[in-house]
Amino acid sequence: MYTIRKVLMKSVEQHISDLLGLVSTPEATELDLLKAQGTVLAAPIVSPVSLPGFDNSAMDGYAVHAADLAGASAEAPVSLPVVADIPAGDPDPAAIRPGLCARIMTGAPLPTGADAVVPVEWTDGGAVDVRIDRPTRPGSFVRRRGEDVEEGATVLRAGARIGAGEMGVLAAVGRRSVPVRPRPRVVVLSTGEELVEPGRPLGPGQIYESNSYMIAAAARDEGCEVYRHGFVGDDPATVWDTLEGLLVRADVVVTTGGVSMGVYDVVKEVLTRQGTVEFTQVAMQPGKPQGFGTIGPDKTPILTLPGNPVSAFVSFHLFVRPVLRRLRGLQPNPLPSVRARLTTPVSSPQGRRSYLRAVLAGPAAGDGVPTVAPAVRQGSHQLSALADANGLLVVPEEVTELPAGALAEVLVLPDR
Ligand SMILES: Nc1nc2c(c(=O)[nH]1)N[C@H]1C(S)=C(S)[C@@H](COP(=O)(O)OP(=O)(O)OC[C@H]3O[C@@H](n4cnc5c(N)ncnc54)[C@H](O)[C@@H]3O)O[C@H]1N2
Numbered sequence: 360m361y362t363i364r365k366v367l368m369k370s371v372e373q374h375i376s377d378l379l380g381l382v383s384t385p386e387a388t389e390l391d392l393l394k395a396q397g398t399v400l401a402a403p404i405v406s407p408v409s410l411p412g413f414d415n416s417a418m419d420g421y422a423v424h425a426a427d428l429a430g431a432s433a434e435a436p437v438s439l440p441v442v443a444d445i446p447a448g449d450p451d452p453a454a455i456r457p458g459l460c461a462r463i464m465t466g467a468p469l470p471t472g473a474d475a476v477v478p479v480e481w482t483d484g485g486a487v488d489v490r491i492d493r494p495t496r497p498g499s500f501v502r503r504r505g506e507d508v509e510e511g512a513t514v515l516r517a518g519a520r521i522g523a524g525e526m527g528v529l530a531a532v533g534r535r536s537v538p539v540r541p542r543p544r545v546v547v548l549s550t551g552e553e554l555v556e557p558g559r560p561l562g563p564g565q566i567y568e569s570n571s572y573m574i575a576a577a578a579r580d581e582g583c584e585v586y587r588h589g590f591v592g593d594d595p596a597t598v599w600d601t602l603e604g605l606l607v608r609a610d611v612v613v614t615t616g617g618v619s620m621g622v623y624d625v626v627k628e629v630l631t632r633q634g635t636v637e638f639t640q641v642a643m644q645p646g647k648p649q650g651f652g653t654i655g656p657d658k659t660p661i662l663t664l665p666g667n668p669v670s671a672f673v674s675f676h677l678f679v680r681p682v683l684r685r686l687r688g689l690q691p692n693p694l695p696s697v698r699a700r701l702t703t704p705v706s707s708p709q710g711r712r713s714y715l716r717a718v719l720a721g722p723a724a725g726d727g728v729p730t731v732a733p734a735v736r737q738g739s740h741q742l743s744a745l746a747d748a749n750g751l752l753v754v755p756e757e758v759t760e761l762p763a764g765a766l767a768e769v770l771v772l773p774d775r
C-alpha cells in the first residue's frame with residue numbers, strides 16, 4: 360500500500376546546512392609524501408633549509424672574477440687560465456684567485472673568490488685557457504643562497520591542497536612526510552532489484568548498474584578513498600546487514616536509490632526504522648528526494664541520494680561534495696559559478712530550482728560573456744548528457760521559462 364504524505368520542500372541551502380551539521384574536520388595524521396597527493400595540510404610547513412642552499416651557477420660556463428673581464432670584446436677577448444672543473448654536487452670546490460677561472464656546471468657551487476658566471480656560449484669553450492668575448496657584472500648568472508626560500512620561512516599554509524606544485528615544494532625543502540587531514544573513506548552502495556553488474560547479460564526489465572561507478576568516481580575526484588560495494592536488491596534485511604557490515608570501512612556512506620515514494624523504496628524503509636536518518640524533499644529538479652543522518656555505533660554520517668542517475672549525479676555535486684570537502688579540511692564551498700548567455704530557451708518547474716546539464720563555452724559575441732548550451736535530453740534518467748556537460752545551468756525556483764539570450768548562473772563542474 361502507498362502511504363501518501365504531503366511534504367513541504369526545503370531549500371537547497373537549508374539541506375546543505377543540515378548535511379554540514381553531520382561532519383567536522385578530523386584530527387591530523389602524518390602521511391608519507393607520496394601518499395599525500397590530493398590531501399590537505401593540517402599545519403603550515405616551515406622550511407628547515409634555504410633554497411638555494413648555497414650560491415650556485417645558473418649556467419654551464421666559467422666561474423670568474425667579473426673585474427677580470429672589464430673591457431672584454433669580440434675584437435679584444437680576455438684569456439684566462441682554467442684551473443678547475445666544478446660539477447654539480449662538488450662538495451668542496453677550490454677557491455679561484457683573481458686572473459684565473461674554473462669551468463662550472465649548472466647547479467654547481469660557486470667557488471670562493473668567483474663572483475660571476477660566464478655562459479659557455481660567450482667563450483671559445485677552452486679547457487686549459489678560455490677566451491671570453493664580453494664583460495660581465497658581479498652576480499651575473501649566480502643563483503644566491505636563500506633567494507627562493509629563506510631558512511625558517513613558511514612555504515605552505517595550513518589548508519593548502521597538495522597538488523603537483525606543492526609536492527615539489529615539500530620535497531625541495533626535504534620533507535619526507537607531512538601532517539594532513541586523512542583522506543575521507545567513502546563507502547558507496549546502490550540499491551535496486553533491477554540492477555545488473557556491467558559485463559553480465561541483461562534479463563527482461565533489468566538495467567546495468569551505473570550509479571555506484573559514477574558516485575565512486577566523483578568521490579575519488581574529490582580526493583577520497585572510495586570503497587564501491589556495488590549494489591544490493593530490495594530486501595530490507597539484506598540492505599541493513601550490508602550497510603552494517605560496511606560501517607567499519609566508512610567515514611561517510613553514500614547510497615543511491617530507494618528513497619522516494621514507491622512501496623519497494625527499501626533504503627527509506629530500513630533507515631526510517633533506525634530513527635537517526637531523516638527523509639526529505641528538496642525544492643530542486645533533479646534530486647528532490649533526499650535522506651541524511653547517522654547510522655551505527657559510531658554515528659557514521661550517511662547520505663542517501665535518489666536512484667535516477669542524473670539526480671544522483673547532481674545530488675553528489677550539490678550535497679555530497681561540500682560534506683567531503685569539510686572532512687578533507689577544505690572550506691565546504693559550493694561549485695564555482697559564472698554568468699553565461701543561454702543559447703536556447705529552457706523551462707523549469709515552478710517552485711523547484713532546476714540544475715540543467717549544460718556545456719559552457721567561450722563568448723560568442725564581443726561582450727566577453729560565456730555561452731551556455733543546455734543539453735537536449737534533461738530527464739533524470741537520461742544520463743547521456745553527463746558525458747559532455749561541464750556545467751549545471753541554474754534556473755531559480757520562481758522562474759519557469761528563460762529565453763535564448765538570457766543571462767543565467769552556471770555552476771562549473773570539476774575539471775576531468
Ligand atoms: N510517486 C512518486 N514517484 C516518484 C517521485 C515522487 O515524488 N512521487 N519522485 C521521483 C523522483 S524525483 C526521483 S529522483 C525518483 C527517486 O527514486 P528512488 O531514489 O526511490 O530510486 P529508485 O526508485 O530506486 O530508482 C529510480 C530510477 O533510477 C534507476 N536506478 C536506480 N539505481 C540505479 C543504479 N544504481 N544505476 C542505474 N540506474 C539506477 C532505477 O532503475 C529507476 O529507474 O523517484 C521518482 N518517483
Ligand code: MOO
Pocket residue numbers: 643644645646647648665667670739
Ligand atoms: O527530482 Mo528526481 O531527482 O527528478 O529525478
